[in-house]
Amino acid sequence: MSTTDRELRVGMVGYAFMGAAHSQAWRTVNRVYDLPARARMALICGRDTGKVADAADRLGWDAYTTDWRDLISRDDIDVVDVCTPGDSHAEIALAALAAGKHVLCEKPLANTVAEARAMTAAADTARAAGVRSMCGFNYRRVPAVTMMRQLVADGRLGVIRHVRATYLQDWIVDPQFPLVWRLQKDRAGSGALGDIGAHIIDLTQFVTGQRITGVSAVTETFVKERPLPAGSSGLAASVDGSGSVDGNAPATGPVTVDDAAVFVARLDGGALATYEASRFATGRKNALRVEINGSLGSVVFDLERLNELEFYDATRPSVEQGFSRILVTEGEHPYMSAWWPPGHIIGYEHSFTHQMRDFIEAVATGADPAPSFADALQVQLVLDAVTRSAEIGSSWTEVQPALAAVAV
Amino acid sequence: MSTTDRELRVGMVGYAFMGAAHSQAWRTVNRVYDLPARARMALICGRDTGKVADAADRLGWDAYTTDWRDLISRDDIDVVDVCTPGDSHAEIALAALAAGKHVLCEKPLANTVAEARAMTAAADTARAAGVRSMCGFNYRRVPAVTMMRQLVADGRLGVIRHVRATYLQDWIVDPQFPLVWRLQKDRAGSGALGDIGAHIIDLTQFVTGQRITGVSAVTETFVKERPLPAGSSGLAASVDGSGSVDGNAPATGPVTVDDAAVFVARLDGGALATYEASRFATGRKNALRVEINGSLGSVVFDLERLNELEFYDATRPSVEQGFSRILVTEGEHPYMSAWWPPGHIIGYEHSFTHQMRDFIEAVATGADPAPSFADALQVQLVLDAVTRSAEIGSSWTEVQPALAAVAV
Amino acid sequence: MSTTDRELRVGMVGYAFMGAAHSQAWRTVNRVYDLPARARMALICGRDTGKVADAADRLGWDAYTTDWRDLISRDDIDVVDVCTPGDSHAEIALAALAAGKHVLCEKPLANTVAEARAMTAAADTARAAGVRSMCGFNYRRVPAVTMMRQLVADGRLGVIRHVRATYLQDWIVDPQFPLVWRLQKDRAGSGALGDIGAHIIDLTQFVTGQRITGVSAVTETFVKERPLPAGSSGLAASVDGSGSVDGNAPATGPVTVDDAAVFVARLDGGALATYEASRFATGRKNALRVEINGSLGSVVFDLERLNELEFYDATRPSVEQGFSRILVTEGEHPYMSAWWPPGHIIGYEHSFTHQMRDFIEAVATGADPAPSFADALQVQLVLDAVTRSAEIGSSWTEVQPALAAVAV
């Protein structure tokens, strides 16, 4: 750590899966990177007193509160880290920005385009006052993903022709898996689409430097009714037996989000793309896979093997061309100088550590971190186009511009 | 070989890539399988006398002719094997059936739905007279593919939720690759769609036992103008320098087929499917890959590793679940009892050997081989739906029924 | 974290690669596991005041000292964590045990069998007084490795026939890589053999539950003279240009350890084993790979993909047998309940986190952690047998018993 005494006092809202992952990152980031400021895990917020007190103790936060408005109003908080379900992102982030706090907000930015637009506008206003904001598309900071972007930016792939992105999981294949909040539209906004589809939308736009301009989509809910849960936290849940009337038929409720979303897209650089997000891909646990084909080369990435990147360089002698499995663990690879010797792999959690690194650096040096709320709004606009296309028989649907035309 | 003296005298039309592959299969099939009839490589047909004479000698055919009508009219030919480009399939196959010859016709069955309907009708008529017909979707006979179908049929995958099929090649990424017949609509019917997309349509319908009912599609031609070739054969070609006026600007012509086709589909059993066929996937040489996810398991197949099948069995103890890489080289695996000891892999060509095995057996025993022309018509109807959907802004497009409704 | 207030105050000696890895583990362990005691990162020790002060600040230790005797003599230290090169393990560990401190000592336990015997004896004595000791063979705590052991222990592999273990790196392939301490026998004891060979010896004995009884070995030093370094730390170093007399010929010194060691071994359960440790395997960064074949099944592990385990179950139906790639990221897998959802991989560093977890639990509950110093002595005895065999023309050499016969 540098000799700096500057501290960034973080207040985090939420303590489930994302809260735990963010805590591990805040705890680690200054231990491995030499940064112009130190994060202090100052305050954690959750609605249930017992649970948040326990989380504060377990995860290592100095204090806790049960009221996010309290968190935002405190003078000793510099950064608000929003790790709640999507339905509260807008309210919390808007209040935090208004209070002059730097904001790191989990993805998807919001549950609706309208919310995302409002948040983006607020972020723009706040920026003028030196307040920073960032959306947590953490996979951009997987070293292999950052390296993919560099290869594309350096022209190593030539003209991009194809993007092929899937994000596959299987945690709700069992029809008896309960109706957790991620399966409820009012809480989660959408299902696989916003939860994991948003990741591959952002990642592919980030890597290619191109934006999706239009889509043709289909969404599906395979299991339309599920048992009500006793309670849920993160991705785990158990069926509430007590919801049953007679011990045989537990109470059920409708699944109001998509189980799977697939769409074809065009990017503004001319590429043709396919996307698939599903929670019904048996055997696929966290299979974010991206392949990009260009006129001069191709890259392939698989989040389950996140320390590896496959790169095909079509400018090499033809008899030697092949997909090279690069272990992205060298000190020269993005973010990796801080870690272990080559071949000693890092885990999923450090996509967040790297994110916190860049966020702290941006805040401390007065720069704007990326992805901005505007970037995240663009993802939201794609999600919106997908939803609309699916509603009108998959007809081609343009992604709305981020800056809405002014009505005359 | 059995003690049978029954011979099936084969006449093959075409001698390029498919002709060579079929020859290797006809030559081999009775050497490894004990069948009720022996194929005799009696006659090969091509338009160029010198070339077809050379092909006959090199590939091992008893005789040659330059007129396919001659081939069909001969009494000493029992089977007509159609290996020409798609624009002549209908004419040759219809004539052959009318002449009472058993017909094996390469895929896609035809260049248009109308042709495919006529061929199917003719096949139905001929069947009544004991004449057999089959379309050459050879990948059904890759042992791992046959095994996938058996797993599905045995209920090992449960309810099919997802089909994910790609067939990727890269042989025309270079804009200077010439305008061979496969890039001309009047010869080939379509581009990647009919050439390789047809394979994954048939394969996935075969494996799942389900039919595609509707699609939403996009097609693309990335390189719209290419140099005219000096001549072309199979997948190889060279640019005709003499087409240039001043030595700098070779004559070019328009590419009239798709370079890539992507579509989302629904299957009649409820599965959601994605398909992609492209000749612009740099680094992918013959990458037919299929993944099928069901409620009880998943399978994955890759034609570049055609002796392997990945199978995920979700009924196993949860801590031991994983994709098993099955080497489909055991004597108990489909078609494999005739080959080498376990672990000694077979090549692409034997998908044809197995096809010939089943064709010979069906003809000799008076059974109908599959896929029938009707099966191939169904693929043609999907190709047609894809083309129509792409023309109307990707709007959802139903696959027409094979039996057209009678107009009143 | 539990409600316990019990604290284990840790004093760590060394702050290079292992020091950083251990720090990350001490920092993390109580944040993810609920344990009967909390580790406190109390004191770090190193010889260079400036560097150790910086390390204390960067890695997050409460205080620092430059004298390990001071560290051991303090009353407010409960645990001594020895992360120095092998030549000081014995002296520090013996003093720490004598002072009643629990000791965690990095591997290999010592540079000689004599030292290891003395340490084991001291650990036995200390155990009677409730003092715990453990050797840091951290790879035992990779979840997939722990799972391999369970599969063997459960009889899933049947009778073990073959062990095939390699640990390959390539960081000294370049003859200009300098003569760091790891290449000096007086500091490191041996080269690839003790550094990485020790890991695969321990790991395979741990997994199989069998001990190596004899070996036939070859060792090799490919590059016998190297430039002297300006200084070295961990695995990194730079050549000291100032060592050169005339600017052209830098001072060099002899490499006194092995670059590679290969040996054949027999295990006491009847298995035949091969081992290879090398720093000259170009392209292999941290390739610890182990395959074990038994009469009923096989397992394969690769440290570069440490979240995966391949398991072949020969009791399944023969047509479905194959190596299953198990993602060892389920909550039911060893150590994984504390981490992320399935498919979200963990990194190398958590082999240490899991080690600290088990160490803390053992100390807090008064149990003996494994691997004990006696276990580590057994590894040392194998290293010794390898060295002796290599010196006598690879002749078969028995591993000495841990308990030396008493001379009369």
Next chain:
Amino acid sequence: MSTTDRELRVGMVGYAFMGAAHSQAWRTVNRVYDLPARARMALICGRDTGKVADAADRLGWDAYTTDWRDLISRDDIDVVDVCTPGDSHAEIALAALAAGKHVLCEKPLANTVAEARAMTAAADTARAAGVRSMCGFNYRRVPAVTMMRQLVADGRLGVIRHVRATYLQDWIVDPQFPLVWRLQKDRAGSGALGDIGAHIIDLTQFVTGQRITGVSAVTETFVKERPLPAGSSGLAASVDGSGSVDGNAPATGPVTVDDAAVFVARLDGGALATYEASRFATGRKNALRVEINGSLGSVVFDLERLNELEFYDATRPSVEQGFSRILVTEGEHPYMSAWWPPGHIIGYEHSFTHQMRDFIEAVATGADPAPSFADALQVQLVLDAVTRSAEIGSSWTEVQPALAAVAV
């Protein structure tokens, strides 16, 4: 096929596994390669009249005989192809050479060094008379293997440091698998060592261009007694129930060959090598795997994926280094111009087709094919050194020179 009328009339002795594989190759070779002579499958020889008659019919040989001496004595045979078990190689090959026949002899060349020396001497004598001889180490002709050799020869790997070769199978893991001829020393010479170990000895010497100079070895027979077979052919066999006296205890016999052989070796170019051949590696069907590490790069080959080669080029930019999976299916790759378009894989059998191609070309053009009997003798000398080392407690054992010193 060229316009040549020159025919090479082949007489093959043996019709089991190797006989079938050779037949497929003889049948195919002139159909895919344009060669200066045509092979004619003239005569097949086996001891059992019924079986050899059937084999002639099934495999497509013009005629058959039950006496190999008859085969050799005929004027209308140019080439003798020896596919029998090892105990008859010497007698047949010596007689054939004496009769002026070109000889292709399966590997291992013989069952003893003495036989191999006699055969080599005879081949040298015959060469002077224009008679050609070759030993069937067919894996040299796998395109990826040939390419490995070229990479090494071109200096792309730099100085070879390590060779790591395994050939693993599992067909006798079951103790009830019967005592087939391959498990009898008097028929087979040795077990895994000569059968599959010989392949990796030849292959690695071929690829590296280096010879093994000494070894330290261990061999093992895990199952020492097995049921007597009813009969055996190739790799398949069934237990002879009639060998049982009372229906419960079938007659058994001793296994007189090794089940597994492992050895460390040094090559004359300075490389350190490990070899393992086993028939007890559960789950490994035909796993010939070779990795070679040099100062500038590495290569990896796996026979179960024989169309692929992994190549690591350490001269590339460090951040892009990785093992490239090269699909060795391009027309520019060794032997591949005759086959299918890129990505369409070939099978195991074509290692023989390529072998026949080179043999025919050498015979027709009056050149000496490789590997010569002298090359095969060198492999035999390594097998002999392995056996001797295993007998003397693994002590380092020099490989005898091919030209034995004259005793005074």
